Amino acid sequence: MTHVLKLENLEVVYNDVVLVLKGLSLAAAEGRITALLGANGAGKSTTLKAISGLLESEDGEVTAGSVLYRGRPVQGLPPERVVRMGVFQVMEGRRIFEDLSVEENLRCGAFVSPRAEYAANLDKVYGYFPRLKERRGQLAGYMSGGEQQMLAIGRAIMAKPKLLLLDEPSLGLAPLLVEEIFEIVQMINQKEGVTVLLVEQNARAALNVAEHGYIMENGRIVMEGPARDLLQNPDIQEFYLGMGHAGAKKSYREVKHYRRRKRWLG
Amino acid sequence: MEYYLQLLINGLVVGGIYSLVALGFVIIYKATQVVNFAQGELVMVGAYVCFSLTVQFNIPFVWAFLLTLGFSVLLGLLVERLALRPLIGESIISVIMVTIGLSSILRSLVQVFWGTQIKVYPQVLPVEPVVIAGLPVAPVYLAAFVLSALLFGIFSLFFKYSRLGIAMRATAFDQQAAQSMGIGIRNIFAMSWCIACVVSAVGGVILGNINGINSQLGYLGLKVFPAVILGGLDSLLGAALGGLIIGVLENLCDGLAKEFLGLSGVREVAAFVVLVVILMIKPYGLFGTEEIERV
Numbered sequence: 402m403t404h405v406l407k408l409e410n411l412e413v414v415y416n417d418v419v420l421v422l423k424g425l426s427l428a429a430a431e432g433r434i435t436a437l438l439g440a441n442g443a444g445k446s447t448t449l450k451a452i453s454g455l456l457e458s459e460d461g462e463v464t465a466g467s468v469l470y471r472g473r474p475v476q477g478l479p480p481e482r483v484v485r486m487g488v489f490q491v492m493e494g495r496r497i498f499e500d501l502s503v504e505e506n507l508r509c510g511a512f513v514s515p516r517a518e519y520a521a522n523l524d525k526v527y528g529y530f531p532r533l534k535e536r537r538g539q540l541a542g543y544m545s546g547g548e549q550q551m552l553a554i555g556r557a558i559m560a561k562p563k564l565l566l567l568d569e570p571s572l573g574l575a576p577l578l579v580e581e582i583f584e585i586v587q588m589i590n591q592k593e594g595v596t597v598l599l600v601e602q603n604a605r606a607a608l609n610v611a612e613h614g615y616i617m618e619n620g621r622i623v624m625e626g627p628a629r630d631l632l633q634n635p636d637i638q639e640f641y642l643g644m645g646h647a648g649a650k651k652s653y654r655e656v657k658h659y660r661r662r663k664r665w666l667g
Numbered sequence: 668m669e670y671y672l673q674l675l676i677n678g679l680v681v682g683g684i685y686s687l688v689a690l691g692f693v694i695i696y697k698a699t700q701v702v703n704f705a706q707g708e709l710v711m712v713g714a715y716v717c718f719s720l721t722v723q724f725n726i727p728f729v730w731a732f733l734l735t736l737g738f739s740v741l742l743g744l745l746v747e748r749l750a751l752r753p754l755i756g757e758s759i760i761s762v763i764m765v766t767i768g769l770s771s772i773l774r775s776l777v778q779v780f781w782g783t784q785i786k787v788y789p790q791v792l793p794v795e796p797v798v799i800a801g802l803p804v805a806p807v808y809l810a811a812f813v814l815s816a817l818l819f820g821i822f823s824l825f826f827k828y829s830r831l832g833i834a835m836r837a838t839a840f841d842q843q844a845a846q847s848m849g850i851g852i853r854n855i856f857a858m859s860w861c862i863a864c865v866v867s868a869v870g871g872v873i874l875g876n877i878n879g880i881n882s883q884l885g886y887l888g889l890k891v892f893p894a895v896i897l898g899g900l901d902s903l904l905g906a907a908l909g910g911l912i913i914g915v916l917e918n919l920c921d922g923l924a925k926e927f928l929g930l931s932g933v934r935e936v937a938a939f940v941v942l943v944v945i946l947m948i949k950p951y952g953l954f955g956t957e958e959i960e961r962v
Contacts, residue, residue: 509837512850
């Protein structure tokens with residue numbers, strides 16, 4: 402199994418002082434979905450931005466380690482170069498262009514792909530998301546949260562990426578919509594053969610579609626393994642899936658007790 | 668009656684030039700969120716360069732005009748690279764201060780090279796007026812109006828249908844998201860400055876043909892503020908109509924004040940009265956984008 406993406410001992414510093422990633426290593430296998438899980442502020446989004454090059458506009462910098470995409474170091478490259486190499490990040494919070502129409506948003510997604518492929522890619526997106534087709538002429542800002550997330554993923558498909566970085570696609574969506582979005586992510590992964598690195602707080606949804614998972618805390622990976630094993634791991638169940646030891650729902654009264662029993666170093 | 672129609676035509680022509688300069692202003696604002704206080708000076712530089720090429724270097728006017736456009740592209744690149752790019756990510760107020768500084772520098776440079784005397788453009792178009800609907804109109808006025816309309820048409824299509832135009836609008840809305848699509852925002856910034864310089868230079872050359880040029884030409888930029896605020900800071904159509912309305916209003920007010928009150932100089936303030944009123948009743952302007960709020 403080849404790894405499309407490899408992060409090795411990555412360190413990222415914001416504003417020259419704040420160390421956010423502290424020697425993070427992970428790998429994403431070709432054609433598979435890899436999940437990166439963790440709590441707020443663990444550094445998940447930073448990890449994705451270090452790959453896509455979007456760190457630069459936030460005053461962040463890779464100070465050590467490397468990001469290897471197909472064996473080539475890409476850390477520190479400007480984002481437009483990275484996108485042209487086939488890496489596309491769908492940013493957290495959807496970030497659609499609200500005062501552009503749906504179709505204009507999709508054209509922006511196709512900015513780096515050849516003009517000749519535009520029509521075919523557009524059809525493909527409308528095939529995945531018929532609702533976008535219905536609203537193609539509408540201003541994107543007036544769509545619902547779920548539709549906006551579809552649009553954000555649709556924009557990514559327009560770019561025909563080889564590696565898709567998804568940052569919290571479930572954010573702020575109702576459970577049914579989350580399911581729909583994840584089904585589509587799975588479908589894109591299988592049909593288009595796109596490698597996916599999925600950052601999520603919704604650990605259960607993510608591990609259900611992913612092949613492999615990483616758990617991140619405080620700028621480091623603290624645990625990794627096949628998604629199946631992670632779902633069975635008592636600690637993961639405890640801290641990320643909200644179950645008690647026996648797999649039963651736990652009471653919040655006992656949380657403190659279990660906190661002390663965390664088995665890895667944060 | 669003929670007096671007022673004449674005022675109206677003058678207003679439309681001057682307004683057309685305001686619209687052009689406002690177009691440059693709006694393009695920069697749309698793509699980079701920078702309020703460019705040096706817009707009037709870009710007009711002035713364009714006008715002087717074209718003047719120099721025709722009168723001092725004896726180049727035929729058409730070629731001189733094209734060369735001026737080329738020069739404007741370079742000027743845009745230079746200004747963006749030297750003055751604006753180091754400021755990416757800095758606060759709005761710093762960027763505004765830089766454009767104000769830029770305006771002084773450009774104005775002084777013009778005075779250094781060409782002095783402060785009025786310069787007269789050579790006669791390019793025939794002087795014989797064309798008669799439109801019974802009114803004599805100078806050909807240069809007509810050309811000014813047609814040229815402005817043409818440029819507006821071109822840029823409206825560009826922003827609506829071309830990939831680059833749409834990318835520029837996207838960059839205006841969310842720079843980081845635009846970057847994540849592979850849009851090189853530095854290129855977009857450079858490009859918007861080039862376009863702004865080119866349309867301003869066209870405005871400058873037209874003005875020069877009508878009135879001659881002097882080093883006060885840069886203050887025209889101030890008149891453009893009422894135009895863009897009336898139209899809405901980020902709307903092309905708004906810039907076009909805003910410019911025309913301001914042009915016509917100031918000419919009519921000036922004419923009326925002269926006729927009935929014996930006052931002169933109303934032209935200079937009329938536009939700003941409009942500006943204040945607009946800000947009170949419609950702060951987004953006639954066509955400006957209001958923030959989208961989903962409820």
